[in-house]
Amino acid sequence: MTGSAGRILVAVLALLFAVLPVAAAPVAGAQPGAMPFLRIQIDTVTPDIVTTTSDQTVTVTGTVSNIGDRDVRDVVIRLERAEAVTASTELRTELTGNVDQYLPVADFITAAPELARGQEVPFRLAYPLRSDNGPSMRIDAPGVYPLMVNVNGTPDYGSPARLDDSRFLLPVLGVPPAEGSDGAGEAFESAVPPDTTRPVGLTMFWPLADRPRLAAGAPGGTTPVRLIDDELATSLAPGGRLDTMLAAVDFATGPEVDPDGSLARALCIAVDPDLLVTVNAMTNGYVVNDAADAGPTTPTHPGAGQQAAVTWLNRLKTLARRLCVAPTTYAQADLDALNRVADPGLSAIATTGAGPIVDQILGVPSFRGVTLVGDGPLTEPVVQLLAGQGPTVAIAAAELQGPGETGDGTPATADTAPVRYAPSVVAAPFDPAVGAALAGAGPTPESPSYVDPSLDIAVKQDSDTARRQVALGALLWRSLNPDTTPRTQILVPPLMWNLTAPDAQAVLTAVGTSIRAGLAIPRPLPVLIAEAGTTARESGPPAGALGNPRGRFDSGVVTGISAATGRLWGLTAALATDERTGLTGNGYTAPLREDLLRALSLSVPPDARNGLAQQRLTTVGRTVEDLFNAVTIVNPGGSYTLATERSPLPLALRNDLPVPIRVRLDIDAPPGMEVTDMGEIVLPPGFLPLKVPIEVHFTQRVAVDVALRTADGLPLGEPVRLSVHSNAYGKVLFVITLTGGVVLALLVGRRLWHRFRGQPDRADLEADPTRPDPIDVALAYTDDATDSGRAGRRARTAPGGRDA
Template identity: 85%
Template sequence: MLAVAPVAAPPLGAAQPGSIPFLRVQIDSVTPDIVTTTSDQMVTVTGTISNVGDRAVRDVVVRLERAPAVTSSSALRTDLAGNVDQYQPVADFITAAPELARGQQVPFRLAFPLRSADGSSMRIDTPGVYPLMVNVNGTPDYGSAARLDDSRFLLPVLGVPPQEAQEGQDDGVAAAEALESAVPPDTTRPVGLTMFWPLADRPRLAAGAPGGTTPVRLIDDELATSLAPGGRLDTMLTAVDFATSPEVDPGGAVTRALCLAVDPDLLVTVNAMTNGYVVNDAADAGPRTPTHPGAGQQAAIDWMNRLKTLAARMCVAPTTYAQTDLDALNRVADPGLSSIATTGSGGIVDQILGITSTRGASLVGDGPLTASAVQLLTAQGPTVAVGAANLVGPEETADGMAETADTRPIRYTPNVVAAQFDPAVGAALAGVGPAPESPSYVDPSLDISVKQDSAAARRQDALASLLWRSLHPETTPRTEILMPPLMWNLTPQDAQSILTAVATSIRAGLATPRPLPVLINDANAAAVDAPLPTGPLGNPRGRFDAGVVTGIAAATGRLWGLTAALTTDERTGLTGYQYTAPLREDLLRALSLSVPPDARNGLAQQRLTTVGRTVEDLFNAVTIVNPGGSYTLATERSPLPLALRNDLPVPIRVRLDIDAPPGMTVTDMGEIVLPPGFLPLKVPIEVHFTQRVAVDVALRTADGVPLGEPVRLSVHSNAYGKVLFFITLTGGAVLALLVGRRLWHRFRGQPDRADLDRPDPIEVALSYRDDETPADAGAGRRARTAPGGSDA
């Protein structure tokens, strides 16, 4: 190809990379991806240059450049962005295309030996990690020649292959010299390697569905695709299953270095899918949303069976439930919810997989290990927290120099030891695959944009980063934890390359397997005391808002209050704790770090709103039936009839709160176990008035938490009041006295003074004539009787 002199003209503002894009360079392949002493001397880089601008570009030229070997872990990030002064050309520019029209592409191929006695070469003669850059220059229409784009990647060199024999050299001499010219790595201080292989997913169970709800409901059916052959979770499981098989790993070294990091929420979801499930027609709707049948039942069954087989022969460690952000969870300040997210995860994994998972480690996940997270873990008992070390870029350091993460184990509290991994390495692993992300624990000074880089370039960065510490025996400590993002999305080629790199480092003597139980013991033994982390750690974009945290705290408190009142349904065996458990898990899912930072608060608020509505419905499902009319009490001790309704599938312990008016006494019925359905009650009361009154009746749990809506009853009493009672009593006493007096006089044969003005009934009877009526007789008698009582 035509050699072109380097472009020295000062670039125009319009032609600066990152302003108005004209060209884009993508790396398609790097061969070999890891250089060893048995590799070919020639390193080949292929790629594509595309015109993405609004005009043609002439004189498109390309060359390969190299920077010195990386000497600090932060440089694994910073050398891939920003300043290009450290890069020196490997050879002159070569022409990729005389002119590249809008939308056109042109491939390129750059091949150079690592070292050469004559001609162009990379001048690499010692093992290490070397940054390489493909630099593309061109002249846009109406502009001047300038650097229009570049693509950078890391090349891991585990060993320098022998130099090629010179022409005409004797074969025996050439072979001897070649053998001597090979530069193997320093294996005197191998690193103890522990790698977590994540099996996790974003929360997929629809929010707001209490326990016992069948079939289970998912927000979408993406998990069916992920579990099926070729899907993300299938790829993750297949790759680690193959790499740890006895045929591929006969000595078991790779198997001992690996540990499955399993999210309990994923297991709960997949296990539920094996019994059939439905999918919401609307992703953001509640439990009343229309659904359609899910398509992944068989895929879930097959995947779960394969995982159980794999888990039986290798290390398994649970993550926090649903990858909950421990910093935000500590701000929620609910001990019960914190326990479910941490210490409760292992039991779920063991129950579903039928194994005993490795305990003693807390996998913090993709968030920073803040003081708040340490405080939460401290309350849960002794543990080793696997989290990212604190590391910043050169511009944030006092001397402006790149630094290497200090990954020594640290004891923050008597209960919490931090086993730290290098965040630069973790971020490089997070950049692999079709959906690269930057974990929340990465400081903004190390947060470089990797989405514009090709999959091949990002894979190279990950391979080099995980091997970097092995190639630098002077770094301490001589241990390394590889912690990829829990939502790792790898292609089969990515997964194979990374597991091959791990196996290569072990077989080359650069690393030795360090099983997780050994890591836990070593961390507890070697930890140095340190104060709690201070200041804002990680990327502030990933922090959950105070509104979300406050809302979760309020919903959790109400939910615990209801759960304390629920009992066990003897017919189904469903307990109150089991019935409300999915709603608590929903609140943990709202704080999941598996959601991209920019979407976390929005999706958390959406899930919280749905759970809040369901919790409110549960409280309103236990009510007093409003009769709609009035009660009439026949007597002063007539009971007050009530009917209670429980629409929950489990019994609940309740108390009646009756606001009685003066003159009414209500007998406390104590704690009532209200079964599902209706329960008629007769409340003993005593009324001392005759009138219509209003009686307010409310329902509460045994601990006083209000249930349902209060009911106002209209009660009419016909009972005697106190005044009428005393009047009646007085009248009865007077009547008894008068009767007694009359009987007294009669027994003594004395006329009652009350009868003196009345005629004697016997005399009246004797004065009747046979032909007279009593009235006539009386009249005749009165006529014959003279005044004064004497006869005429």
């Protein structure tokens, strides 16, 4: 080997030794969350709710997928469980973080010797709840048990590690007979039924709501209605979200499934008035904006959901005749932000004004005296707003008793006892952990804004089945724990709940099962309202935080809504009813106020709320400005000439609104011009000519500024400057002219007096003696003219007396 070849070989070996340690080093972050390699998806849990009549074996199936950037070897999997949940907060905390509380049900089993990138492998884990022979879950009492499927593996260039897990809840209403039980008697004795001595009074709200879909900036009487998109047509059609939600509750409370009506008594439909207004408008035909962020002048295309809207609304009307119906706040408006807007009229529309809308469209009386706070927390500003709207029971998330762990080492829990925060405001709290679990069910899981950070967990990476199991376990937890107080429960899913048909069926089945098993009894909404009012303890203002900061509306949006609302109320006060169409001023401007409530909707995801609110506010602001500019003074473009001092000033007013409006003229007259106040003028749609009484005391051209205002002084349109020329005599000129006339009359009279008496006038004596007297000249001229006329007539007469 030559020297140069040896040097090359040494360099190559050095390079290999430099690279190999890096390539063979263990991958940092092999633990879950740092660098994803595997992902577990739970496909089925059978049975999803364990009862005394269920199969003794619980089966969990799913898939393990390689989502990393390298192959994974020795993929093993096992099922683990924790002890039954003893506090509602554990319904959240047991699903994230530390795994020390989980114990293996059995040893690891091999899912795949090697799993290449992009590959997936199914798994099936099946174990009895209890068994004396072999592995089991060791569950021998009812309760809600956290389960975890744990997967380990060795990524290429890494070491063995836990690479993912999927956690869910298994509600056990009763433990089935033990394996090997012989005969009915032995099986009966070995089964463990639940404790039904203290059933829970159960009330559940079933939401029917949607994001605001009506396009902003369209006043009343605008036809056809305009929507920002046509997603509502899909939602109302068979298989859509709102169709699924309606069909599920309709079927579950039907006489075939719920013959005694127990489930129906526990349920109350929470319906958004804005959704009903939109669907009702769609039944008459509608158009859709070609651009979602456009204004009222954007090109449109016909909507496709008219028939779906008719069908869905008729089904809801039928269901409302046999189920409780309660309105949400209008458009799910944020009451905290509304309190900052500080407009009592807008607050009343959102709260007490919601019920009459529901009554009118559905044709049934909805329940009053209850306010669904929705996604936001119950804060002191919300209580202040509700206190001004009359007696109400606020359905809101409860406060936690201590953050994290309390002083005695027990987990924190939610205080769901009724609380009176004001003489007219009682809170009937629901457990935020249960509400958050319900919000996680379905294909679009969300975390409500009222959830305390200690209970906020990532749920979107879990499968639909796992999230459904969490929801079922959470809603049944209080029923399975008879020592918890109070023995009442309110189930409040998110108003924008999006469930698949299996999800909705599973939830309603779980509620019905708890009632039929004696773990719960129906508590109708009127009973809830009455009990909350009589059992509530007195308390100071709620100490809860303001909720998720990302979802709070900023001050710019609130200030803009406050200003636009004030202008709208001012214009509405000036509008009257059109006798031809019956359209009222309030009805004409009501959709614009509703637009401002839609801008504050909690149905919009927190990160998008301020942007979409500002967009809608801008559109409404432009429309309001257009309404004020639609009432104007017609500018003549020339000048007026007044013939006399009392000639009226002609004007023409124009009203492009479809309703009459009460206006006043504001005329800035110069000195010397007096204008008669015409008072309040009712200006009908179209043109109205006017003659304004004035009195002018000068002769010149002047500028007169004329403006139009509402009866309360709000300016309308643009002011007009008129050029006015007066030929009228002023007072000074009148006196001078009158004096000159009197002097002239006296002088002429004196001259005639002296003439008739034959006396020379002093003026004649002082005149030029050679100058002829003007009176003599005038008399001579008259005589000459008479003689000339006679001669001319004689010359034109022919002989015989006939004219030539």
